[in-house]
Amino acid sequence: MKRLSIAAILTLAVAVLFAAPASAWEPTKPIKIYVGFSPGGGTDIVARTLVAASQEFFPVPLVVVNKPGAGGTIAADFVSKQEGDGYSLLVAGGSESTSVPNHREVSYSLDNFRGVLRNIRARIILVSKAGSDIKTIDDLVKKAKAESGKLAYASSGAGTLYHSTMLLFTKAAGIDMKHVPYKGGSPAMAALLGGHVDITLAAPEEAQAQVEAGQVNLLGLTSTERTDLFPDVPTLKELGYDVYLENQKGIVGPASMPDDVYQYLHDKFKMGMDTKVWQKMAGKLKLETSYLNGPDFKDAMGTMSKTIGDAVKGL
Amino acid sequence: MDLFISAASEVFAPANLLILLASTVIGIVIGAIPGLTVTMAVALAVPLTIWMETTPAMLMLLGLYGSGIYGGSISACLLNAPGTPASAATALDGYELGKQGKALKALKVALWASVYGGLFSIVLLVLIAPQLAQVALKFGPAEITCLLIFALTVVSVLSGDSIMKGLFAAALGMLLATIGADPMLMIPRFTFGVDELFDGLAYIPLLIGLFAIAEMFAQSEQSFRFGATILSIKDGERDENRIYAEDVKKCAIPVIRSGFFGAFIGMLPGLGAAVASFVGYAETKRASKEPEKFGKGAIEGVAASESANNAVTGSAMIPMLALAIPGDPPTAILLSALMIQGVTVGPLIFANNPDVVYMIYVALFMALVATAGVAAMFMKPISHVLRVPKVFLYPIILSMCVAGSYAIRFNVFDVFVMLGAGVLGYVMRIFGVPVAPLLIAFILTRPFEESLRQALIRSEGSLMVFLEHPIALFFLILAVAAVAFTVWREHKTGHRIGEQG
Known part of the structure; x- marks a missing residue:
C-alpha cells in the first residue's frame, strides 16, 4: 500500500514536471x-x-x-x-x-x-439599374462629365467604405457626383431599384440575387483582380482608374x-x-x-x- | 395547390410541429420581456439552423419571428412595460383596462386583433407580394417625407385633452431625437463628446423608462400615501372579462383599418411596427365617436394597435422575398438564414423555389395558429401575475427593465437613459403631459430628417419636389386634411386649446 502511494506520488510529480512547460497560454474563462x-x-x-x-x-x-x-x-x-x-x-x-x-x-x-x-x-461592386443608359464604367464617366454634378450615388452612410470608395473613384475619374447617404446597404439598393439614385455599391452576395433577376448592371469592382463569382465584371484598375479598396x-x-x-x-x-x-x-x-x-x-x-x-x- | 399541400404536409410532420410550438413559446416569452427583442432571438437561432433541413429551420425562425410581437402586448397590458417597441400604443389603453380588472379582456382582444393583423398580411404576401414590392420601391425620399409629415399629424390625436400639452410633448420628442449624429454627414449634435450618444438616444430604454419606470414611481408614491391597492381578477369580474357582441362590433372596423395601415407601413423600409401601431391607434381614435374614452381603457385602442403591429410581420417579408431587400433587422436575418439553406431570394424565388415560398406561407400561418393556441391556454395563468403584491412584483420588473435596457447594446449608458426617461415620464404625469406624442415624434423625427435631406440633395434644395411627385402630394393633402379636421373638431367641442387636461 505504502509502495503504491509512493509510486503514485512519483508519477504525479513526473506528470506535473512534464506538463508545466507544455502549458503555454490556455483560456480559462469565456x-x-x-x-x-x-x-x-x-x-x-x-x-x-x-x-x-x-x-x-x-x-x-x-x-x-x-x-x-x-x-x-x-x-x-x-x-x-x-x-x-x-x-x-x-x-x-x-x-x-x-x-x-x-x-x-x-x-x-x-x-x-x-x-x-x-x-x-468582400469585394465592392459599382452597380446601376437594369435599363438605365449607364451600362459600363465608361458610360458612367461620360454621363457624369456631360451632366456635371447631376448624377447621384447612394452609399451606406457618410464615412463608410462605400462612401470612401466613391470619393476615390470620382477623384480618379475626375467627375463630380451627388452623394445620398442611406442607412445601410439594403436601403441603398432599394433606392437604386426604385430609380431614386443612379449608382450604388454592393457586396457580391447582395448583388447576386439582383443580377440573377436581371435587375441591375454590374459596372466594375474595386479589387486588384476579378472575382470568380462574376468573372465578366472588370476591375477599375483594368479600366485605368487607380481604386483599390476592399471590405x-x-x-x-x-x-x-x-x-x-x-x-x-x-x-x-x-x-x-x-x-x-x-x-x-x-x-x-x-x-x-x-x-x-x-x-x-x-x-x-x-x-x-x-x-x-x-x-x-x-x- | 399541389405545392401548398406538399408544403403543408411537411409542416405538419410531428417533429416539425414540435419545433414550431417550442419556438412560438420562446418567441412569446422573449417578446414579453422588455428589452429582449425578436431580432436577438432570431439572430441567436440562425447558427442552430446550419445543419437543419430547410423546413424545420424556417419553422423555428418564423415561429420566433411571428409570435414575438404578440408577446409584447402581454407585458404592456399587465405591467405597463411594453415588451417590444411595437406594443407601446397597446399599453396606452391595455394597462388602463388592466387597472380596471379587465386585464384578461385586454389580452383576449389583443390576441384576436393580432391574429387578424397577422392573417391579413399573410394573405397580402401570398396574393400580391411582387406587385406590392413594386409599389414599395416607388416610395423614394420625397414620398417617405410626405408620408411622415402625415404620420406626424397623429400627434394632435394622441394629445388627449390639451392640444398644447400634446404639442409640447411632441416638441420634446423631436428635440430628444435630434441628439446624435446628423443622418447625412455624421456630424455629432448635442452629444457633448459622449460616444454613446453618437447614434442618439436608444428608443427601447426611453420607452421602458417613460412607461414602466414612470409607472413604478407613480405607484410607489401612491402606495406610500394611500396604502397598496392590489389588482386582482376576482370571480365576480369574470363577466367583465368576457368579449361581447358589442365589443366585436366596436373593434371590427378599427381592426380591419389598422391591419391595412400596418401592412402598408410594414412593407416600406425603415418605418416598422412601432410607427404602424401608433398610426393604427391614432387613426382609430380620430375616427371614433367617443375619442375621450381613449387612454382610459378603450378596447378598440388595444385592438387597433395590435392589429397594426402584427400586420407588419407578414408585409415586412414582402420586400425581403420579392426583392431580396430586407426592410428591417429580423427580415435581414431571415434572408441570411435562407441563403444558408441554399435558397436565393429575390424576384426569381417564386419561379425557382416555389416549394420554399409556399413553406414560408404555411409556416407563417401556423406560427399564428400556434401563437393563438399557446396564448389562449396561458393567458389566464399569466394574468395572475397581477395578484403578486407590488412589493415583490416591482423589484422583479425593475431588474428585468434594467437587464433589458442593458442588453440592447450591451451598454450601461442605456440603463441611465432608462432611469432618466423614468424621471421624465413621472414629471410629465404630474403635469398631465401625455407621453404618446413624445414617443411618436421621437420615432418619426429621424427618418423624417433623413428622407427630407435625401430628397433635397437630389432636388438641389428645391421644395417643389414634394409637389411634383403624385404620391408625395397625396400624403401632403392628407396631412393638411388631418390638421383641418382636428381644428374643426376642437372648434365644435369648445375651445380646449390651452385648457387644463
Whole structure:
C-alpha cells in the first residue's frame, strides 16, 4: 500500500514536471467577441459563423457580444481599451477600421490593435439599374462629365467604405457626383431599384440575387483582380482608374496582446476556418474566404486606411 | 395547390410541429420581456439552423419571428412595460383596462386583433407580394417625407385633452431625437463628446423608462400615501372579462383599418411596427365617436394597435422575398438564414423555389395558429401575475427593465437613459403631459430628417419636389386634411386649446 502511494506520488510529480512547460497560454474563462453592429448584419454573420465553426477547438465558450453604435466605432473603442489578455476580441476590417477614422475623430487607431487573423474579404461592386443608359464604367464617366454634378450615388452612410470608395473613384475619374447617404446597404439598393439614385455599391452576395433577376448592371469592382463569382465584371484598375479598396472581416485584439495568446487564438480560429461548418456557411452566404495571418491582416487594413486618408485629405 | 399541400404536409410532420410550438413559446416569452427583442432571438437561432433541413429551420425562425410581437402586448397590458417597441400604443389603453380588472379582456382582444393583423398580411404576401414590392420601391425620399409629415399629424390625436400639452410633448420628442449624429454627414449634435450618444438616444430604454419606470414611481408614491391597492381578477369580474357582441362590433372596423395601415407601413423600409401601431391607434381614435374614452381603457385602442403591429410581420417579408431587400433587422436575418439553406431570394424565388415560398406561407400561418393556441391556454395563468403584491412584483420588473435596457447594446449608458426617461415620464404625469406624442415624434423625427435631406440633395434644395411627385402630394393633402379636421373638431367641442387636461 505504502509502495503504491509512493509510486503514485512519483508519477504525479513526473506528470506535473512534464506538463508545466507544455502549458503555454490556455483560456480559462469565456472569450468575448465584440461585434460593432446589430445582430443580423454582415459583420455579425461572420462572427457567428466563425464561432459556430471554431467552438469545438476551444475549452471555453466563445460569446458573440453585439455592441452596436456610431458605425461600429463604439465597440472598436471599447476593445482597444481592454486588456490584451485574449478574452476581449473584435471583429474588424470594415468601415470602422479603415474608413470612418479618416472621416471623423475617433478615440482609437489601428495602432491600438493586434491582428489575429483575417477570415474573409468582400469585394465592392459599382452597380446601376437594369435599363438605365449607364451600362459600363465608361458610360458612367461620360454621363457624369456631360451632366456635371447631376448624377447621384447612394452609399451606406457618410464615412463608410462605400462612401470612401466613391470619393476615390470620382477623384480618379475626375467627375463630380451627388452623394445620398442611406442607412445601410439594403436601403441603398432599394433606392437604386426604385430609380431614386443612379449608382450604388454592393457586396457580391447582395448583388447576386439582383443580377440573377436581371435587375441591375454590374459596372466594375474595386479589387486588384476579378472575382470568380462574376468573372465578366472588370476591375477599375483594368479600366485605368487607380481604386483599390476592399471590405475585410477578421479578428483583432488589443495591441498589448502577448505572443503566446496571439499564437493560441490564431491557431484555433484557423482550425475553425478549415472545418466543414465554415466552408458550408461561407459558401452558402457567398462570403469569400481569404485567410491572412495577424500581421498581414493588420498591414492590409493599414494600406486601405492610408489610401482613404490620402483621398479624404485632398478634398 | 399541389405545392401548398406538399408544403403543408411537411409542416405538419410531428417533429416539425414540435419545433414550431417550442419556438412560438420562446418567441412569446422573449417578446414579453422588455428589452429582449425578436431580432436577438432570431439572430441567436440562425447558427442552430446550419445543419437543419430547410423546413424545420424556417419553422423555428418564423415561429420566433411571428409570435414575438404578440408577446409584447402581454407585458404592456399587465405591467405597463411594453415588451417590444411595437406594443407601446397597446399599453396606452391595455394597462388602463388592466387597472380596471379587465386585464384578461385586454389580452383576449389583443390576441384576436393580432391574429387578424397577422392573417391579413399573410394573405397580402401570398396574393400580391411582387406587385406590392413594386409599389414599395416607388416610395423614394420625397414620398417617405410626405408620408411622415402625415404620420406626424397623429400627434394632435394622441394629445388627449390639451392640444398644447400634446404639442409640447411632441416638441420634446423631436428635440430628444435630434441628439446624435446628423443622418447625412455624421456630424455629432448635442452629444457633448459622449460616444454613446453618437447614434442618439436608444428608443427601447426611453420607452421602458417613460412607461414602466414612470409607472413604478407613480405607484410607489401612491402606495406610500394611500396604502397598496392590489389588482386582482376576482370571480365576480369574470363577466367583465368576457368579449361581447358589442365589443366585436366596436373593434371590427378599427381592426380591419389598422391591419391595412400596418401592412402598408410594414412593407416600406425603415418605418416598422412601432410607427404602424401608433398610426393604427391614432387613426382609430380620430375616427371614433367617443375619442375621450381613449387612454382610459378603450378596447378598440388595444385592438387597433395590435392589429397594426402584427400586420407588419407578414408585409415586412414582402420586400425581403420579392426583392431580396430586407426592410428591417429580423427580415435581414431571415434572408441570411435562407441563403444558408441554399435558397436565393429575390424576384426569381417564386419561379425557382416555389416549394420554399409556399413553406414560408404555411409556416407563417401556423406560427399564428400556434401563437393563438399557446396564448389562449396561458393567458389566464399569466394574468395572475397581477395578484403578486407590488412589493415583490416591482423589484422583479425593475431588474428585468434594467437587464433589458442593458442588453440592447450591451451598454450601461442605456440603463441611465432608462432611469432618466423614468424621471421624465413621472414629471410629465404630474403635469398631465401625455407621453404618446413624445414617443411618436421621437420615432418619426429621424427618418423624417433623413428622407427630407435625401430628397433635397437630389432636388438641389428645391421644395417643389414634394409637389411634383403624385404620391408625395397625396400624403401632403392628407396631412393638411388631418390638421383641418382636428381644428374643426376642437372648434365644435369648445375651445380646449390651452385648457387644463
